[in-house]
Amino acid sequence: MGTKRQFRIWRGDENGGELQDHMVEVNEGEVVLDVLHRLQNTDTPDLAVRWNCKAGKCGSCSMEINGKPRLSCMTRMSTFEEGETVTVTPLRTFPVIRDLVTDVSFNYEKARETPAFAPPADVAPGDYRMQQVDVERSQEFRKCIECFLCQNVCHVIRDHEENKESFSGPRFFIRAAELDMHPLDAKTDRKEYAQAEMGLGYCNITKCCTEVCPEHIKITDNGIIPVKERVVDRRYDPLVWLGSKIFRRGQVPQTYVTSAQHSGAVHSSAPHGGVHSHAGGSHDPRHETEAQRGVNWHREVPHPTAPATDANGKLPLTELTFDRAAAPSPFGDDVTFPLPPQHLNFAHPQQDEPKH
Structure with missing residues (x-):
């Protein structure tokens, strides 16, 4: 059985908001993101939190915890004092979309x-x-x-x-x-x-x-x-x-x-x-x-679009390659797909030719 801890979480959107207090159960070994998920399952089902891997490798769950920018999935509750109030707010530098989610x-x-x-x-x-x-x-x-x-x-x-x-x-x-x-x-x-x-x-x-x-x-x-x-x-x-x-x-x-x-x-x-x-x-x-x-300095770079997938929902290898080694950007508008197999890096036609 866990102990009750006080959390103060910013709730609102681009028009403004406020800090709201919650008493939530905290178990041994948990991180801040675990507590936020418990809050979503109990008191605040509409709490907006961005996260993905929960392993400190995607960077999605960035927020400010007690005034310091951190990853919520890597911030252990054991690092705080037993009676300390944990304040969670969105990143201050970027516009707020809703609650703890910002527009980066x-x-x-x-x-x-x-x-x-x-x-x-x-x-x-x-x-x-x-x-x-x-x-x-x-x-x-x-x-x-x-x-x-x-x-x-x-x-x-x-x-x-x-x-x-x-x-x-x-x-x-x-x-x-x-x-x-x-x-x-x-x-x-x-x-x-x-x-x-x-x-x-x-x-x-x-x-x-x-x-x-x-x-x-x-x-x-x-x-x-x-x-x-x-x-x-x-x-x-x-x-x-x-x-x-x-x-x-x-x-x-x-x-x-x-x-x-x-x-x-x-x-x-x-x-x-x-x-x-x-x-x-x-x-x-x-x-x-x-x-x-x-680098084509004159073009307006388009926003990235969702990659095409095959009948099995897999991303074709050709979608990950460019038609030339020095393509200007992953979001370039001068790359055509699919590419012929002989242009793929792993099957370059010169690789198997004898060296002179």
Whole structure:
């Protein structure tokens, strides 16, 4: 038989709400999400709670518990004092839909704006090779479960609604860091893009994002700070500046990419004119062409649609592959399905040919 504990839960919607008190039974070994489910089964059947895996891997059950952003499925009741009131509220940074469920679509919009991984054009699928040290360098960032707790505590977003348009947040800064550290990524301008388009300069490395990460990713120390240092090296190091003037390399034109809802064009203030992508500012026409082919800056990215399934309700393998290695985005509008079997990565036609 469990003990009764007091819970204070925020109830309401986008028009407002209030904290409501509940006495609920708590058993040994339970987590906050267990208690919320018991409340749904007893006192509050209309309580809105978002959850999925209940194993700390999907990031769905993000909320604020006693003022701290946490995963409710990983917050054990044993961590609270016996007589302590447990207050559960929705994430404050994002608009409330109802009760503990918030609208986190801001993060998916920023995900669509982030350029995808672009493999080298001269290496066939199946022939990609990386050193183990390179794998380990960026593997930490791939542990992200997109719970968006780091986005929730970032004061640049939390306290300033006007920053959301030009600031992507820590979750996508580590995405930029991961790709910038990837030895096979063909885009050489990740740090410049993070500075110019993702709002990296707004971050003042308070490390609050690192403190709440349930995967213990060192977001600030291993991701944001290294990218900031590389931006400073490229833009403000006097030796790099002098070398770029002498050898005409490494110059970064002052560009900005406007979103489709504004003008849908890429503008440049480079003195020689012309449209430039973020290809490292090399002024090399070949690199510029490749970069423009890898990311179509002019298109309006559509919202993702439900994947097609076969007669058995299974997702066909062809739905998980692209018609070229450097597809601009999982939500791209230039990919056609289904793909012929010979284009699938695991059956690349060059894999079985003898090496010369």
